[in-house]
Amino acid sequence: xxxxxxxxxxxxxxxxxxxxxxxxxxxxxxxxxxxxxxxxxxxxxxxxxxxxxxxxxxxxxxxxxxxxxxxxxxxxxxxxxxxxxxxxxxxxxxxxxxxxxxxxxxxxxxxxxxxxxxxxxxxxxxxxxxxxxxxxxxxxxxxxxxxxxxxxxxxxxxxxxxxxxxxxxxxxxxxxxxxxxxxxxxxxxxxxxxxxxxxxxxxxxxxxxxxxxxxxxxxxxxxxxxxxxxxxxxxxxxxxxxxxxxxxxxxxxxxxxxxxxxxxxxxxxxxxxxxxxxxxxxxxxxxxxxxxxxxxxxxxxxxxxxxxxxxxxxxxxxxx
Amino acid sequence: xxxxxxxxxxxxxxxxxxxxxxxxxxxxxxxxxxxxxxxxxxxxxxxxxxxxxxxxxxxxxxxxxxxxxxxxxxxxxxxxxxxxxxxxxxxxxxxxxxxxxxxxxxxxxxxxxxxxxxxxxxxxxxxxxxxxxxxxxxxxxxxxxxxxxxxxxxxxxxxxxxxxxxxxxxxxxxxxxxxxxxxxxxxxxxxxxxxxxxxxxxxxxxxxxxxxxxxxxxxxxxxxxxxxxxxxxxxxxxxxxxxxxxxxxxxxxxxxxxxxxxxxxxxxxxxxxxxxxxxxxxxxxxxxxxxxxxxxxxxxxxxxxxxxxxxxxxxxxxxxxxxxxxxxxxxxxxxxxxxxxxxxxxxxxxxxxxxxxxxxxxxxxxxxxxxxxxxxxxxxxxxxxxxxxxxxxxxxxxxxxxxxxxxxxxxxxxxxxxxxxxxxxxxxxxxxxx
Numbered sequence: 001x002x003x004x005x006x007x008x009x010x011x012x013x014x015x016x017x018x019x020x021x022x023x024x025x026x027x028x029x030x031x032x033x034x035x036x037x038x039x040x041x042x043x044x045x046x047x048x049x050x051x052x053x054x055x056x057x058x059x060x061x062x063x064x065x066x067x068x069x070x071x072x073x074x075x076x077x078x079x080x081x082x083x084x085x086x087x088x089x090x091x092x093x094x095x096x097x098x099x100x101x102x103x104x105x106x107x108x109x110x111x112x113x114x115x116x117x118x119x120x121x122x123x124x125x126x127x128x129x130x131x132x133x134x135x136x137x138x139x140x141x142x143x144x145x146x147x148x149x150x151x152x153x154x155x156x157x158x159x160x161x162x163x164x165x166x167x168x169x170x171x172x173x174x175x176x177x178x179x180x181x182x183x184x185x186x187x188x189x190x191x192x193x194x195x196x197x198x199x200x201x202x203x204x205x206x207x208x209x210x211x212x213x214x215x216x217x218x219x220x221x222x223x224x225x226x227x228x229x230x231x232x233x234x235x236x237x238x239x240x241x242x243x244x245x246x247x248x249x250x251x252x253x254x255x256x257x258x259x260x261x262x263x264x265x266x267x268x269x270x271x272x273x274x275x276x277x278x279x280x281x282x283x284x285x286x287x288x289x290x291x292x293x294x295x296x297x298x299x300x301x302x303x304x305x306x307x308x309x310x311x312x313x314x315x316x317x318x319x320x
Numbered sequence: 321x322x323x324x325x326x327x328x329x330x331x332x333x334x335x336x337x338x339x340x341x342x343x344x345x346x347x348x349x350x351x352x353x354x355x356x357x358x359x360x361x362x363x364x365x366x367x368x369x370x371x372x373x374x375x376x377x378x379x380x381x382x383x384x385x386x387x388x389x390x391x392x393x394x395x396x397x398x399x400x401x402x403x404x405x406x407x408x409x410x411x412x413x414x415x416x417x418x419x420x421x422x423x424x425x426x427x428x429x430x431x432x433x434x435x436x437x438x439x440x441x442x443x444x445x446x447x448x449x450x451x452x453x454x455x456x457x458x459x460x461x462x463x464x465x466x467x468x469x470x471x472x473x474x475x476x477x478x479x480x481x482x483x484x485x486x487x488x489x490x491x492x493x494x495x496x497x498x499x500x501x502x503x504x505x506x507x508x509x510x511x512x513x514x515x516x517x518x519x520x521x522x523x524x525x526x527x528x529x530x531x532x533x534x535x536x537x538x539x540x541x542x543x544x545x546x547x548x549x550x551x552x553x554x555x556x557x558x559x560x561x562x563x564x565x566x567x568x569x570x571x572x573x574x575x576x577x578x579x580x581x582x583x584x585x586x587x588x589x590x591x592x593x594x595x596x597x598x599x600x601x602x603x604x605x606x607x608x609x610x611x612x613x614x615x616x617x618x619x620x621x622x623x624x625x626x627x628x629x630x631x632x633x634x635x636x637x638x639x640x641x642x643x644x645x646x647x648x649x650x651x652x653x654x655x656x657x658x659x660x661x662x663x664x665x666x667x668x669x670x671x672x673x674x675x676x677x678x679x680x681x682x683x684x685x686x687x688x689x690x691x692x693x694x695x696x697x698x699x700x701x702x703x704x705x706x707x708x709x710x711x712x713x714x715x716x717x718x719x720x721x722x723x724x725x726x727x728x729x730x731x732x733x734x735x736x737x738x739x740x741x742x743x744x745x746x747x748x749x750x751x752x753x754x
Binding site: 098099119125144182206212 | 515516517519520521522523524525526528592593634637638639640641642
């Protein structure tokens, strides 16, 4: 269903809602396309005319400065016109339904929606409802998916590790609430890594997490042994009062990434984090700023990867 | 009242152990003979039921009519009419109407509306607590006097176990059955899907089986303490089946029903984010479905209900977690029940018992039987008629079903209510038979 919804009859990307249903070839095409945009930021004119005349709406039902900014920058560099809609403070707060909001914007002849929403499945719903010429990019829905973040993470891994085959990857922290982790797991498996481990206490792991194609581990020393990539996740502090954890300090003691714990990983292992990071909660500053950290590189790659996805989605519809 | 002869049909009456080809004779709204020919019966109307099954009208233990209060989703007229088209001649209305059924006035309103509609017989379930708030006991005796045949709190949580205990004691003082929807709200929280592989993958807030089985276990303990007769509504999981089985073996006076969709669908059938699959309790794992089917076969589960919950379009338009739960299920009740027969050790008579005499027995209703002298509530269905679930064939105002576009086998052709042909299928031009 998701494959059918996301791809055109020719198998090209129409919407980008989830990694599920997308094969290795398409994911690699996204990474290769992003590669071609990487050097652009160093050019004097940081723009290509691929989406000139197109209107992209950043439809953020949930606050996010960083993600919205990278989408905006990506769209601008593709020469599109960008509208930023802070929906949380506008129409829906007056009782307008999600569908009516979409219909109104659609009537303004836009070409793409970049959607962030607090509920899983919201981007799917919008993609099912919009006019045929409109593409929808999921910028994070509930606890379901954040596929562009996952792809920029894959791009970063490929930059440092060259290939995915044989890699052991550990994802550490609040897997339960993380849409990023779900998308990363799907992408890593689709791209053919050797093993994906998820390291967390049981309170922060989804039910039957093994069915997602991962190895659950509750001990950092065991989980980090010989891994090539360590992906730390933000501990969602807003969940801390719901009896998921006794305290931040105990979490850091057990699952926080310190230099000592990182020693268990391969010596050339890279440390990633989708941000924003909580220093001293899930990661020590010495690691976040250390030589193995590629956290800022992830941020830089975000623009190129989102440019790739936006341009591919718009061009597949023949509207670009 | 006319004299009606239904001839050549396969008469299946689980209440009386009948399964034979024969005729059914109706006069004065009552059944006057079954099988054997009545020499001096002068039928004013004869229905040829050759190739069809003639059985008691169905007794559905949970049907939302959306009136009073939510008539944009359906009303007593539309939904009781849909019920008759589904073979349902008696139905139980849970108390979560708006206002809820916590005063005799609401019971009277529903009674009047149902009588005006003149379709399926409606039996109100009274609220267990005032406003269904879970804190103050309702005026159960007054509700019983007004016509409520049982009490329950629908899906609304109770404040604490002491309130449940007191409510059960009070209900049993007035010999009222408690219809209990087992759900420990602190465990189910804001969940919208079974806490399993599918919810994990799609990031949907999960509801563990324990949310149901723990609440059910607590209620069983209190049933023993209070002596209250309890019916567990719409159970969904393996652990509930095991606990009910043990309780029955132990001698507790408890019964249970299952919603028909739980006997067919699992979490794996959910089309990602399709709100038509948003139901409460949620669609569980394959092992739960297996236990439910076995429980129906071995009698642990007594009855099948539609758990009909019609919705308007808006209720189902949105991201999955924000949509309203429930399926408009009356009209798919029979074919989905028939689909269970011939497999899972469930015979036709046993399946029909789950729709007729068993629910009638649970509720203490003089229905669900073709016994001589009983009200002539009769369902005639063609077990081989193939039909497609689509709008022209749909009578409920609710348009929320996961079966849209699907071909199902088995369809009601006639429904008789108190000896009157209250529904007759308009035969499609081309009829397919399986």
